[in-house]
Amino acid sequence: MADGGGAKGGRSSRAWAVRLLILLLVLLWPVAGMAQALQVDRDFLLLGEATDQQAPVRVCTPEILARLTHVIQVQPPVGGWPGAPQALDVFNVFAGEVMISHGERQVCGHMQDARTRDSRFRAGIGMVMVPKAGNTDPILVAWEPPLKSRWIPTVRLGAPSPVQQSDTARLLIRTACIAIALALALSALMGYFTTRGRDFLTYALVCVLLVVWQSILSGLSGYPEPWLPVGRAAPVWMVAISALSYGVMIWMLWRLCGGRRAVRNSRRAMLWMTAALGLVALLTPFMSHHMLAVTAVALDGVFAAACVIALGVGFVSLRRGHYHVVDGIVAVVPLLMLMLADVSGNRLLVEYRVEAAQLVVTWFLMMSAYSLNRSLGHMRQQRDEMRQLADTDMLTGLPNxxxxxxxxxxxxxxxxxxxxxxxxxxxxxxxxxxxxxxxxxxxxxxxxxxxxxxxxxxxxxxxxxxxxxxxxxxxxxxxxxxxxxxxxxxxxxxxxxxxxxxxxxxxxxxxxxxxxxxxxxxxxxxxxxxxxxxxxxxxxxxxxxxxxxxxxxxxxxx
The missing domain is CATH 3.30.70.270 (Reverse transcriptase/Diguanylate cyclase domain)
Incomplete structure (x- = not known):
C-alpha cells in the first residue's frame, strides 16, 4: 500500500513538474522573441514617432463658466509680474470644474479626466504662463461649489519646477496608497484560496472598495484615462462610496476593538447599521446637490461617533485583559486625529487633505491585515497543537x-x-x-x-x-x-x-x-x-x- 501511494505521489509530482515546465516555456517564448526583436545595430534605441496630434485642452464653455461660482484673484507681487514663467496648481477640488485664467489664456479641467489637463500636472489642475514684466493683471481661479464647506481648494503658485515637483510628490503618495491597498487585497485573496476563510475574502473586498474610494477622492479614477464613469457625477460617487466604505470600516473597527465580545447581541445592530448605510448609497443618485452635501456631513458625524465608541470599547476590552484589541486601538486613533484636524481647520490638513485621508485609510488596512494574519497564525498554532495532541501518547510524550x-x-x-x-x-x-x-x-x-x-x-x-x-x-x-x-x-x-x-x-x-x-x-x-x-x-x-x-x-x- 505504501509503495503504491508513493508511486502515485511520484507520478503526480512528475506530472506537475511537466506542467510547470510547459508553462515556463510558454511564458519565456514571447520574451525570447521580444529580446530578439529589440536587438539593434546602433548605440541607442529610438521609440515612438512624430505626431501631428495637438495637446488636449478642455475648453471653458459658457455652460462650464456658469457653474463656477467661487472665484479668487491671485495678485501679482508689488511692481507687477517679473516676466519669469509662473506655474499655478490647484489641489483638493474633489468634484466639478476648475478654471485658471490670465490675460487671453484660459484653461478648464476636472480631476476625473486626466486627458483634458496639462500633462505637467497630474495631482491637480495647473497652468504655466509667462506674464510680461510689469503686468499687473491677476490670475483668476474659479471652481464649483464644494460638497462640504471645509473642502476648500489649495492653490500653489511659484516657479514651474518646484510646483511640478510638489504635484509629482502628491501623485506618488496617492498611487502608492492605492498600490498598497491592491497588494493587501491580492494577499488576502491568496489567503482565502489557501485557508477558505471567509474573513480573507471579506477583507479583500473591503480593500477593493477602498481602492475605488481612494481613486475617486484623488482623481486617479481618470488617470491616465477614465476607468470609472464618474464625470459630472463625482459628488454622487463620492457620497455613495463613502457610505459603503464607512459601513465596512465601522464593522471592521468594531471587531478589531473587541466590540462583539464586549457588547452582547451587537452583531444584529452592526448588520442594521451596515444595511442602512448601504441604503443611503443606493439613494444618492436621486439626491440633489444640497442633499448630497447634508448627507456627506451626516456620514462624517456617524463615522466619527462610531470611531469614538469603538475606541472606548477597545480600552474597556484592554482593561479586561484582551490585549489583541490593541490592533483596533492603533487603527482607530489616526482616524480620530484626522477628524479632529478637520474640525479645527488644521492648515497642514487643508493643504494635504487627499494625501492625509489616503494615508490614514492605508494605515487602517495595514493594521486590519496585521490583525487578520495574527488570527491566522493563532489558528495555525491551535491546529498544530491539536495535531500534536492527536499524534502524541499522553503518558510518555512519544509519538503514538x-x-x-x-x-x-x-x-x-x-x-x-x-x-x-x-x-x-x-x-x-x-x-x-x-x-x-x-x-x-x-x-x-x-x-x-x-x-x-x-x-x-x-x-x-x-x-x-x-x-x-x-x-x-x-x-x-x-x-x-x-x-x-x-x-x-x-x-x-x-x-x-x-x-x-x-x-x-x-x-x-x-x-x-x-x-x-x-x-x-x-x-x-x-x-x-x-x-x-x-x-x-x-x-x-x-x-x-x-x-x-x-x-x-x-x-x-x-
Whole structure:
C-alpha cells in the first residue's frame, strides 16, 4: 500500500513538474522573441514617432463658466509680474470644474479626466504662463461649489519646477496608497484560496472598495484615462462610496476593538447599521446637490461617533485583559486625529487633505491585515497543537501508533529512493501485567515513562521511538542495517534493565524482549516489516525473555 501511494505521489509530482515546465516555456517564448526583436545595430534605441496630434485642452464653455461660482484673484507681487514663467496648481477640488485664467489664456479641467489637463500636472489642475514684466493683471481661479464647506481648494503658485515637483510628490503618495491597498487585497485573496476563510475574502473586498474610494477622492479614477464613469457625477460617487466604505470600516473597527465580545447581541445592530448605510448609497443618485452635501456631513458625524465608541470599547476590552484589541486601538486613533484636524481647520490638513485621508485609510488596512494574519497564525498554532495532541501518547510524550506508522512509511519511501538500509526494533516490556498487579498501575506508568526516556536517549531523533500501545514500543533505525542495529538494540535492552533501580521499588525487575527486522527488497509495505519484527519479538519471549532476536534467525513465516 505504501509503495503504491508513493508511486502515485511520484507520478503526480512528475506530472506537475511537466506542467510547470510547459508553462515556463510558454511564458519565456514571447520574451525570447521580444529580446530578439529589440536587438539593434546602433548605440541607442529610438521609440515612438512624430505626431501631428495637438495637446488636449478642455475648453471653458459658457455652460462650464456658469457653474463656477467661487472665484479668487491671485495678485501679482508689488511692481507687477517679473516676466519669469509662473506655474499655478490647484489641489483638493474633489468634484466639478476648475478654471485658471490670465490675460487671453484660459484653461478648464476636472480631476476625473486626466486627458483634458496639462500633462505637467497630474495631482491637480495647473497652468504655466509667462506674464510680461510689469503686468499687473491677476490670475483668476474659479471652481464649483464644494460638497462640504471645509473642502476648500489649495492653490500653489511659484516657479514651474518646484510646483511640478510638489504635484509629482502628491501623485506618488496617492498611487502608492492605492498600490498598497491592491497588494493587501491580492494577499488576502491568496489567503482565502489557501485557508477558505471567509474573513480573507471579506477583507479583500473591503480593500477593493477602498481602492475605488481612494481613486475617486484623488482623481486617479481618470488617470491616465477614465476607468470609472464618474464625470459630472463625482459628488454622487463620492457620497455613495463613502457610505459603503464607512459601513465596512465601522464593522471592521468594531471587531478589531473587541466590540462583539464586549457588547452582547451587537452583531444584529452592526448588520442594521451596515444595511442602512448601504441604503443611503443606493439613494444618492436621486439626491440633489444640497442633499448630497447634508448627507456627506451626516456620514462624517456617524463615522466619527462610531470611531469614538469603538475606541472606548477597545480600552474597556484592554482593561479586561484582551490585549489583541490593541490592533483596533492603533487603527482607530489616526482616524480620530484626522477628524479632529478637520474640525479645527488644521492648515497642514487643508493643504494635504487627499494625501492625509489616503494615508490614514492605508494605515487602517495595514493594521486590519496585521490583525487578520495574527488570527491566522493563532489558528495555525491551535491546529498544530491539536495535531500534536492527536499524534502524541499522553503518558510518555512519544509519538503514538498512528504517527509512528506514518513516520515509518516516510522512511520506507526515502529508503526506496536513496537505497539506504532501514531496520526497526519491536520492544515489549516483559511481564508488565505482573508489575501492574503487584505494584499498581501508578508504578506501571512510571515504568512506561522510564523505558520511554531510556529509549529516547539511545536514538538520534526522538520521533524514532514510538509507543505502539500498552507496553509495546517501536524503535526506528533509518540508515542502519540489521548488523549495525543489533548491537544498538542490545545496548538499549541493557539500559532498560537498569531502570528498575532508579524507580526505588523493592523487588521490581524491568526487562524487555526486542525483535529486530530489516527492510527487504521484496517488502511491498511496512506491514511485512512489522510482522517480521513482531514475530522476532515473540521468539525472544519464548526463548526466555530479556534478549534481542534477529528476524533473519527466526524460522517463523511472515
Amino acid at each position: 501508533r498512528r504517527a509512528g506508522l506514518r513516520q515509518l512509511e516516510q522512511y520506507l519511501l526515502e529508503t526506496r529512493l536513496n537505497g539506504q538500509p532501514l531496520s526497526i526494533g519491536f520492544l515489549d516490556i516483559d511481564l508488565f501485567k505482573q508489575i501492574n498487579d503487584r505494584y499498581g498501575h501508578d508504578v506501571g506508568d512510571q515504568v512506561l515513562v522510564s523505558v520511554a526516556r531510556t529509549l529516547e536517549s539511545g536514538v538520534r531523533n526522538r520521533s524514532d521511538v514510538i509507543r505502539m500501545g500498552g507496553e509495546e514500543f517501536l524503535i526506528l533505525l533509518p540508515g542502519s542495517s540489521a548488523d549495525v542495529a543489533l548491537p544498538r538494540l542490545e545496548q538499549l535492552r541493557e539500559r532498560v534493565s537498569l531502570q528498575a533501580a532508579g524507580l526505588d521499588h523493592d523487588g521490581l525487575v524491568v526487562t524487555s524482549s526486542i525483535g529486530l527486522a530489516e527492510l527487504r527488497p521484496d517488502d511491498n509495505d511496512v506491514a511485512a516489516l512489522l510482522r517480521r519484527a513482531d514475530n522476532a519479538m515473540y521468539r525472544a519471549k519464548r526463548s526466555g525473555r530479556n534478549r534481542v532476536v534477529d528476524a533473519r534467525d527466526t524460522p517463523l513465516a511472515d
